[in-house]
Amino acid sequence: MKVAVLSGKGGTGKTFAATNLAASADNGVYVDCDVEEPNGHLFFKPQVEYTESVGVLVPQVDPQKCSGCRKCVEFCKFNALAYAAHTLMVFEEMCHSCGGCTLMCPTGALTEKVRAIGQVERGYSEDTLVLSGFLNPGEESGVPIIQKLLTMIPDNGAVTVLDAPPGSACTVLETIQDVDYCILVAEPTVFGVHNLAVVYELVTLFRKPYGVIINKYLSQDNPVTEFCSKSRLNIIGSIPFEQELGKKLADGVVVARHNGRYERVFKEILDRIDEEVASSHEAGAGIKR
Amino acid sequence: MDEEGIGLMKIAIPTAEKSMDAHVGDVFGRSPVFLIYDIESKGHEFIENDALHRPGGAGVQAAQLLVDHKVDVVITPQCGEKAQEVLRRAEIRICRSIEGSLQHNLQACLNDKLTDLEGGKQ
Numbered sequence: 001m002k003v004a005v006l007s008g009k010g011g012t013g014k015t016f017a018a019t020n021l022a023a024s025a026d027n028g029v030y031v032d033c034d035v036e037e038p039n040g041h042l043f044f045k046p047q048v049e050y051t052e053s054v055g056v057l058v059p060q061v062d063p064q065k066c067s068g069c070r071k072c073v074e075f076c077k078f079n080a081l082a083y084a085a086h087t088l089m090v091f092e093e094m095c096h097s098c099g100g101c102t103l104m105c106p107t108g109a110l111t112e113k114v115r116a117i118g119q120v121e122r123g124y125s126e127d128t129l130v131l132s133g134f135l136n137p138g139e140e141s142g143v144p145i146i147q148k149l150l151t152m153i154p155d156n157g158a159v160t161v162l163d164a165p166p167g168s169a170c171t172v173l174e175t176i177q178d179v180d181y182c183i184l185v186a187e188p189t190v191f192g193v194h195n196l197a198v199v200y201e202l203v204t205l206f207r208k209p210y211g212v213i214i215n216k217y218l219s220q221d222n223p224v225t226e227f228c229s230k231s232r233l234n235i236i237g238s239i240p241f242e243q244e245l246g247k248k249l250a251d252g253v254v255v256a257r258h259n260g261r262y263e264r265v266f267k268e269i270l271d272r273i274d275e276e277v278a279s280s281h282e283a284g285a286g287i288k289r
Numbered sequence: 290m291d292e293e294g295i296g297l298m299k300i301a302i303p304t305a306e307k308s309m310d311a312h313v314g315d316v317f318g319r320s321p322v323f324l325i326y327d328i329e330s331k332g333h334e335f336i337e338n339d340a341l342h343r344p345g346g347a348g349v350q351a352a353q354l355l356v357d358h359k360v361d362v363v364i365t366p367q368c369g370e371k372a373q374e375v376l377r378r379a380e381i382r383i384c385r386s387i388e389g390s391l392q393h394n395l396q397a398c399l400n401d402k403l404t405d406l407e408g409g410k411q
Binding site for chain 1: 340344347
Protein backbone atom coordinates (compact mmCIF):
# COMPACT_ATOMS: atom_id res chain seq x y z
CA MET A 1 0.00 0.00 0.00
CA LYS A 2 1.35 3.41 -1.03
CA VAL A 3 0.12 6.50 0.77
CA ALA A 4 1.11 10.10 -0.03
CA VAL A 5 0.97 12.86 2.56
CA LEU A 6 0.07 16.28 1.15
CA SER A 7 -0.68 19.78 2.30
CA GLY A 8 -1.34 23.10 0.65
CA LYS A 9 1.58 24.79 2.34
CA GLY A 10 4.73 23.94 4.25
CA GLY A 11 4.74 23.59 8.01
CA THR A 12 1.33 21.97 8.49
CA GLY A 13 2.79 18.67 9.67
CA LYS A 14 3.35 16.57 6.55
CA THR A 15 6.72 15.28 7.64
CA PHE A 16 5.45 14.78 11.18
CA ALA A 17 2.54 12.67 9.93
CA ALA A 18 4.53 10.84 7.26
CA THR A 19 7.46 9.85 9.50
CA ASN A 20 5.18 8.66 12.29
CA LEU A 21 2.92 6.70 9.96
CA ALA A 22 5.91 4.96 8.36
CA ALA A 23 7.41 4.24 11.78
CA SER A 24 4.10 2.83 13.05
CA ALA A 25 3.95 0.23 10.28
CA ASP A 26 5.93 -3.00 10.50
CA ASN A 27 8.91 -2.72 8.15
CA GLY A 28 7.41 0.47 6.72
CA VAL A 29 8.96 2.54 3.97
CA TYR A 30 9.34 6.32 4.19
CA VAL A 31 10.02 8.26 0.97
CA ASP A 32 10.96 11.92 1.25
CA CYS A 33 9.74 13.42 -2.02
CA ASP A 34 9.97 16.97 -0.65
CA VAL A 35 13.34 17.15 -2.37
CA GLU A 36 13.70 20.92 -2.03
CA GLU A 37 13.47 20.73 1.74
CA PRO A 38 13.94 17.09 2.69
CA ASN A 39 13.83 16.80 6.45
CA GLY A 40 12.41 13.36 7.23
CA HIS A 41 16.00 12.15 7.58
CA LEU A 42 16.47 14.56 10.49
CA PHE A 43 13.91 12.50 12.44
CA PHE A 44 14.85 9.04 11.20
CA LYS A 45 18.63 9.60 11.18
CA PRO A 46 18.99 6.56 8.92
CA GLN A 47 22.16 4.54 8.49
CA VAL A 48 22.77 5.44 4.87
CA GLU A 49 23.84 2.41 2.86
CA TYR A 50 23.52 3.76 -0.67
CA THR A 51 23.68 7.13 -2.42
CA GLU A 52 23.38 7.92 -6.09
CA SER A 53 23.77 11.15 -8.00
CA VAL A 54 20.78 12.18 -10.12
CA GLY A 55 21.33 14.17 -13.27
CA VAL A 56 19.61 15.49 -16.35
CA LEU A 57 20.86 15.57 -19.91
CA VAL A 58 22.06 18.90 -21.32
CA PRO A 59 23.74 19.71 -24.62
CA GLN A 60 27.47 20.19 -24.98
CA VAL A 61 29.06 21.85 -27.99
CA ASP A 62 32.04 20.83 -30.03
CA PRO A 63 33.11 24.26 -31.33
CA GLN A 64 35.22 22.61 -34.06
CA LYS A 65 32.11 21.04 -35.58
CA CYS A 66 29.67 23.95 -35.06
CA SER A 67 28.96 25.65 -38.38
CA GLY A 68 27.01 28.51 -36.78
CA CYS A 69 23.76 27.61 -38.58
CA ARG A 70 21.77 28.38 -35.41
CA LYS A 71 19.13 25.72 -36.05
CA CYS A 72 19.46 24.72 -32.40
CA VAL A 73 19.05 28.31 -31.15
CA GLU A 74 15.87 28.73 -33.16
CA PHE A 75 14.56 25.35 -32.05
CA CYS A 76 15.00 25.80 -28.31
CA LYS A 77 11.74 27.10 -26.83
CA PHE A 78 13.43 27.70 -23.49
CA ASN A 79 16.23 29.89 -24.85
CA ALA A 80 18.90 27.70 -23.34
CA LEU A 81 21.08 28.39 -26.38
CA ALA A 82 22.40 31.62 -27.86
CA TYR A 83 24.85 32.39 -30.65
CA ALA A 84 27.11 35.40 -30.30
CA ALA A 85 30.57 36.28 -31.63
CA HIS A 86 30.75 33.00 -33.60
CA THR A 87 30.26 31.05 -30.37
CA LEU A 88 27.36 28.79 -29.40
CA MET A 89 26.51 29.47 -25.76
CA VAL A 90 24.68 26.91 -23.61
CA PHE A 91 22.73 27.95 -20.50
CA GLU A 92 22.49 24.56 -18.85
CA GLU A 93 20.14 25.54 -16.06
CA MET A 94 17.52 26.72 -18.57
CA CYS A 95 17.59 23.46 -20.52
CA HIS A 96 14.54 21.18 -20.18
CA SER A 97 16.46 18.14 -21.47
CA CYS A 98 14.25 17.55 -24.52
CA GLY A 99 17.29 16.69 -26.64
CA GLY A 100 15.79 18.53 -29.63
CA CYS A 101 18.88 20.65 -30.27
CA THR A 102 21.05 17.59 -30.78
CA LEU A 103 18.51 16.28 -33.32
CA MET A 104 18.46 19.61 -35.16
CA CYS A 105 22.24 19.92 -35.40
CA PRO A 106 23.30 19.04 -38.97
CA THR A 107 27.01 18.74 -38.18
CA GLY A 108 26.95 16.62 -35.03
CA ALA A 109 28.41 19.47 -32.98
CA LEU A 110 25.88 18.96 -30.19
CA THR A 111 25.90 15.90 -27.97
CA GLU A 112 24.31 15.29 -24.59
CA LYS A 113 26.06 15.09 -21.25
CA VAL A 114 24.79 14.50 -17.74
CA ARG A 115 24.48 17.46 -15.38
CA ALA A 116 24.02 16.51 -11.72
CA ILE A 117 21.06 18.21 -10.00
CA GLY A 118 21.02 16.31 -6.71
CA GLN A 119 21.11 12.86 -5.18
CA VAL A 120 19.09 10.09 -3.60
CA GLU A 121 19.90 8.12 -0.45
CA ARG A 122 18.72 4.79 0.91
CA GLY A 123 19.13 3.74 4.50
CA TYR A 124 17.49 2.13 7.50
CA SER A 125 16.21 3.61 10.73
CA GLU A 126 15.32 0.66 12.99
CA ASP A 127 12.97 -1.38 10.77
CA THR A 128 11.94 1.57 8.60
CA LEU A 129 13.43 1.86 5.12
CA VAL A 130 14.17 5.54 4.49
CA LEU A 131 14.51 6.87 0.93
CA SER A 132 15.40 10.54 0.61
CA GLY A 133 15.92 12.86 -2.33
CA PHE A 134 18.03 16.00 -2.24
CA LEU A 135 17.79 18.69 -4.92
CA ASN A 136 20.81 20.96 -5.19
CA PRO A 137 20.06 24.59 -4.21
CA GLY A 138 19.13 26.79 -7.14
CA GLU A 139 17.86 23.97 -9.36
CA GLU A 140 14.53 24.52 -11.03
CA SER A 141 12.79 21.16 -10.81
CA GLY A 142 13.02 18.20 -8.46
CA VAL A 143 10.92 15.96 -10.71
CA PRO A 144 13.87 13.83 -11.96
CA ILE A 145 14.88 13.14 -8.36
CA ILE A 146 11.35 12.12 -7.39
CA GLN A 147 11.18 9.85 -10.44
CA LYS A 148 14.40 8.19 -9.29
CA LEU A 149 13.07 7.79 -5.72
CA LEU A 150 9.91 6.10 -6.99
CA THR A 151 11.99 3.44 -8.75
CA MET A 152 13.73 2.65 -5.45
CA ILE A 153 10.54 1.67 -3.60
CA PRO A 154 10.65 -2.09 -2.97
CA ASP A 155 7.87 -4.06 -4.59
CA ASN A 156 7.00 -6.11 -1.53
CA GLY A 157 3.65 -4.63 -0.51
CA ALA A 158 5.11 -2.86 2.53
CA VAL A 159 3.29 0.17 3.86
CA THR A 160 4.99 2.99 1.96
CA VAL A 161 4.48 6.59 2.99
CA LEU A 162 5.47 9.31 0.53
CA ASP A 163 6.16 12.71 2.06
CA ALA A 164 5.06 15.07 -0.73
CA PRO A 165 6.34 18.58 -1.41
CA PRO A 166 3.94 21.33 -0.25
CA GLY A 167 1.36 22.76 -2.62
CA SER A 168 0.12 21.28 -5.88
CA ALA A 169 3.01 21.75 -8.33
CA CYS A 170 4.44 19.21 -10.81
CA THR A 171 6.53 17.64 -8.08
CA VAL A 172 3.36 16.77 -6.15
CA LEU A 173 1.67 15.31 -9.24
CA GLU A 174 4.76 13.17 -9.78
CA THR A 175 4.65 12.01 -6.16
CA ILE A 176 0.99 10.97 -6.09
CA GLN A 177 0.50 9.47 -9.54
CA ASP A 178 0.87 5.85 -8.44
CA VAL A 179 -0.26 6.00 -4.82
CA ASP A 180 -3.33 4.19 -3.48
CA TYR A 181 -4.34 6.91 -1.08
CA CYS A 182 -3.67 10.57 -0.27
CA ILE A 183 -3.61 12.04 3.22
CA LEU A 184 -4.30 15.76 3.35
CA VAL A 185 -2.80 17.37 6.43
CA ALA A 186 -4.46 20.60 7.53
CA GLU A 187 -4.34 23.03 10.41
CA PRO A 188 -7.72 23.92 11.98
CA THR A 189 -7.72 27.56 10.91
CA VAL A 190 -9.30 29.68 8.17
CA PHE A 191 -5.91 29.73 6.47
CA GLY A 192 -5.78 25.96 6.89
CA VAL A 193 -9.07 25.61 4.99
CA HIS A 194 -7.63 27.57 2.08
CA ASN A 195 -4.54 25.34 1.96
CA LEU A 196 -6.62 22.20 2.30
CA ALA A 197 -8.80 23.27 -0.64
CA VAL A 198 -5.71 23.41 -2.88
CA VAL A 199 -4.76 19.78 -2.34
CA TYR A 200 -8.38 18.63 -2.13
CA GLU A 201 -8.88 19.93 -5.66
CA LEU A 202 -5.76 18.08 -6.79
CA VAL A 203 -6.69 14.67 -5.36
CA THR A 204 -10.24 14.86 -6.68
CA LEU A 205 -8.81 15.74 -10.10
CA PHE A 206 -6.63 12.63 -9.89
CA ARG A 207 -9.58 10.59 -8.49
CA LYS A 208 -7.50 9.38 -5.59
CA PRO A 209 -9.09 8.12 -2.40
CA TYR A 210 -8.19 10.60 0.30
CA GLY A 211 -8.71 11.52 3.91
CA VAL A 212 -7.91 14.51 6.09
CA ILE A 213 -5.69 14.61 9.16
CA ILE A 214 -6.21 17.69 11.27
CA ASN A 215 -2.98 18.64 12.96
CA LYS A 216 -2.73 20.88 16.05
CA TYR A 217 -6.33 19.95 16.83
CA LEU A 218 -7.96 21.80 19.74
CA SER A 219 -11.70 21.31 19.49
CA GLN A 220 -14.39 20.11 17.14
CA ASP A 221 -15.44 23.70 16.60
CA ASN A 222 -12.94 24.74 13.92
CA PRO A 223 -13.06 25.93 10.28
CA VAL A 224 -11.48 22.74 8.85
CA THR A 225 -13.97 20.40 10.51
CA GLU A 226 -16.74 22.67 9.27
CA PHE A 227 -15.31 22.67 5.72
CA CYS A 228 -14.92 18.89 5.77
CA SER A 229 -18.47 18.24 6.88
CA LYS A 230 -19.89 20.73 4.39
CA SER A 231 -17.85 19.42 1.44
CA ARG A 232 -18.02 15.80 2.66
CA LEU A 233 -14.33 15.23 3.19
CA ASN A 234 -13.49 12.27 5.34
CA ILE A 235 -11.49 13.11 8.48
CA ILE A 236 -9.35 10.09 9.30
CA GLY A 237 -7.48 11.42 12.29
CA SER A 238 -6.67 14.35 14.53
CA ILE A 239 -3.36 15.13 16.18
CA PRO A 240 -3.87 17.07 19.41
CA PHE A 241 -2.17 20.42 19.93
CA GLU A 242 0.18 19.55 22.77
CA GLN A 243 3.32 21.13 24.13
CA GLU A 244 4.88 17.73 24.70
CA LEU A 245 4.60 16.96 20.98
CA GLY A 246 6.21 20.24 20.06
CA LYS A 247 9.15 19.55 22.34
CA LYS A 248 9.67 16.04 20.96
CA LEU A 249 9.52 17.38 17.43
CA ALA A 250 12.07 20.06 18.21
CA ASP A 251 14.32 17.31 19.53
CA GLY A 252 13.99 15.42 16.26
CA VAL A 253 12.16 12.48 17.80
CA VAL A 254 9.76 10.14 15.96
CA VAL A 255 7.16 10.24 18.74
CA ALA A 256 5.28 7.10 17.72
CA ARG A 257 8.41 5.11 18.57
CA HIS A 258 8.59 6.39 22.11
CA ASN A 259 5.02 7.02 23.13
CA GLY A 260 2.35 4.31 23.00
CA ARG A 261 -0.49 6.81 22.91
CA TYR A 262 0.80 8.45 19.71
CA GLU A 263 1.70 5.11 18.21
CA ARG A 264 -1.93 4.06 18.63
CA VAL A 265 -3.15 7.28 16.96
CA PHE A 266 -1.02 6.57 13.89
CA LYS A 267 -1.72 2.84 13.81
CA GLU A 268 -5.46 3.58 13.86
CA ILE A 269 -5.03 5.97 10.94
CA LEU A 270 -3.10 3.30 9.01
CA ASP A 271 -5.81 0.72 9.72
CA ARG A 272 -8.49 3.08 8.47
CA ILE A 273 -6.56 3.79 5.30
CA ASP A 274 -6.00 0.09 4.78
CA GLU A 275 -9.74 -0.55 4.95
CA GLU A 276 -10.55 2.33 2.64
CA VAL A 277 -7.95 1.29 0.09
CA ALA A 278 -9.24 -2.28 0.16
CA SER A 279 -12.84 -1.18 -0.35
CA SER A 280 -11.92 1.33 -3.05
CA HIS A 281 -10.02 -1.39 -4.90
CA GLU A 282 -13.13 -3.58 -4.78
CA ALA A 283 -15.43 -0.75 -5.82
CA GLY A 284 -13.04 0.65 -8.35
CA ALA A 285 -12.04 -2.60 -10.06
CA GLY A 286 -11.87 -1.68 -13.73
CA ILE A 287 -12.14 2.04 -13.10
CA LYS A 288 -8.68 3.43 -13.50
CA ARG A 289 -8.02 7.15 -13.52
CA MET B 290 33.69 56.38 -26.27
CA ASP B 291 35.90 59.39 -25.66
CA GLU B 292 36.27 59.83 -29.37
CA GLU B 293 32.83 60.28 -30.79
CA GLY B 294 31.45 57.57 -32.96
CA ILE B 295 34.60 55.51 -33.35
CA GLY B 296 33.69 51.83 -33.42
CA LEU B 297 30.23 52.77 -32.27
CA MET B 298 27.44 52.27 -34.74
CA LYS B 299 24.18 51.18 -33.14
CA ILE B 300 22.56 51.83 -29.79
CA ALA B 301 19.60 49.81 -28.43
CA ILE B 302 17.20 50.88 -25.66
CA PRO B 303 14.22 48.94 -24.25
CA THR B 304 10.94 50.87 -24.31
CA ALA B 305 7.21 50.34 -24.15
CA GLU B 306 6.28 52.83 -26.88
CA LYS B 307 7.48 53.50 -30.37
CA SER B 308 8.37 57.15 -29.87
CA MET B 309 11.64 59.00 -29.29
CA ASP B 310 9.86 60.94 -26.54
CA ALA B 311 8.93 57.74 -24.70
CA HIS B 312 10.71 56.78 -21.51
CA VAL B 313 13.22 53.99 -21.20
CA GLY B 314 11.44 50.75 -20.29
CA ASP B 315 11.75 49.26 -16.80
CA VAL B 316 12.80 45.82 -17.99
CA PHE B 317 15.18 44.33 -20.54
CA GLY B 318 14.19 40.76 -21.50
CA ARG B 319 10.47 41.38 -21.45
CA SER B 320 10.57 44.81 -23.03
CA PRO B 321 7.88 44.89 -25.73
CA VAL B 322 9.99 47.04 -28.05
CA PHE B 323 13.62 48.07 -28.55
CA LEU B 324 14.71 51.32 -30.12
CA ILE B 325 17.70 50.81 -32.40
CA TYR B 326 19.51 54.01 -33.29
CA ASP B 327 22.20 54.18 -35.95
CA ILE B 328 24.76 56.82 -35.08
CA GLU B 329 26.23 57.17 -38.55
CA SER B 330 23.02 57.50 -40.52
CA LYS B 331 21.20 59.09 -37.56
CA GLY B 332 18.29 56.84 -38.50
CA HIS B 333 16.30 54.75 -36.06
CA GLU B 334 13.85 51.90 -35.99
CA PHE B 335 11.68 50.24 -33.36
CA ILE B 336 11.84 46.46 -33.29
CA GLU B 337 9.31 44.18 -31.60
CA ASN B 338 10.60 41.76 -29.01
CA ASP B 339 8.98 38.32 -29.33
CA ALA B 340 10.69 37.20 -26.13
CA LEU B 341 8.06 39.21 -24.26
CA HIS B 342 5.64 36.28 -24.18
CA ARG B 343 8.13 33.51 -23.49
CA PRO B 344 7.63 31.58 -20.26
CA GLY B 345 11.36 31.61 -19.62
CA GLY B 346 14.64 32.72 -21.09
CA ALA B 347 13.29 36.06 -22.29
CA GLY B 348 16.55 37.80 -21.40
CA VAL B 349 18.69 35.45 -23.48
CA GLN B 350 16.33 35.73 -26.44
CA ALA B 351 16.18 39.53 -26.25
CA ALA B 352 19.97 39.67 -26.05
CA GLN B 353 20.17 37.37 -29.09
CA LEU B 354 17.83 39.74 -30.94
CA LEU B 355 20.14 42.68 -30.27
CA VAL B 356 23.25 40.67 -31.14
CA ASP B 357 21.61 39.75 -34.44
CA HIS B 358 20.86 43.44 -35.11
CA LYS B 359 24.57 44.09 -34.66
CA VAL B 360 24.05 46.51 -31.83
CA ASP B 361 27.18 47.99 -30.15
CA VAL B 362 25.69 49.58 -27.03
CA VAL B 363 22.62 48.75 -24.91
CA ILE B 364 21.19 51.38 -22.56
CA THR B 365 18.97 49.76 -19.91
CA PRO B 366 18.02 50.18 -16.25
CA GLN B 367 18.69 46.49 -15.62
CA CYS B 368 19.71 43.32 -17.38
CA GLY B 369 19.72 39.71 -16.14
CA GLU B 370 22.96 37.79 -15.76
CA LYS B 371 22.46 35.44 -18.69
CA ALA B 372 21.42 38.24 -21.03
CA GLN B 373 24.52 40.15 -19.97
CA GLU B 374 26.64 37.11 -20.71
CA VAL B 375 25.31 36.97 -24.27
CA LEU B 376 25.72 40.72 -24.81
CA ARG B 377 29.23 40.77 -23.41
CA ARG B 378 30.26 37.78 -25.49
CA ALA B 379 29.32 39.87 -28.52
CA GLU B 380 31.33 42.74 -26.99
CA ILE B 381 28.25 44.90 -26.62
CA ARG B 382 28.67 47.63 -24.03
CA ILE B 383 25.87 47.78 -21.43
CA CYS B 384 25.16 51.26 -20.04
CA ARG B 385 22.91 52.18 -17.17
CA SER B 386 19.98 54.31 -18.35
CA ILE B 387 19.13 57.65 -16.75
CA GLU B 388 15.84 59.43 -16.10
CA GLY B 389 14.15 60.88 -19.14
CA SER B 390 13.26 60.06 -22.71
CA LEU B 391 14.95 57.80 -25.22
CA GLN B 392 16.20 60.93 -26.98
CA HIS B 393 17.71 62.20 -23.75
CA ASN B 394 19.45 58.89 -23.10
CA LEU B 395 20.81 58.74 -26.64
CA GLN B 396 22.24 62.22 -26.26
CA ALA B 397 23.78 61.35 -22.91
CA CYS B 398 25.35 58.27 -24.46
CA LEU B 399 26.78 60.22 -27.37
CA ASN B 400 28.21 62.76 -24.91
CA ASP B 401 29.74 59.87 -22.93
CA LYS B 402 27.68 60.73 -19.83
CA LEU B 403 26.46 57.20 -19.10
CA THR B 404 28.09 54.71 -16.77
CA ASP B 405 28.45 50.97 -17.32
CA LEU B 406 25.86 48.68 -15.79
CA GLU B 407 27.75 46.52 -13.34
CA GLY B 408 27.15 42.95 -12.31
CA GLY B 409 23.85 41.09 -12.47
CA LYS B 410 20.42 42.51 -11.86
CA GLN B 411 19.98 46.20 -11.08
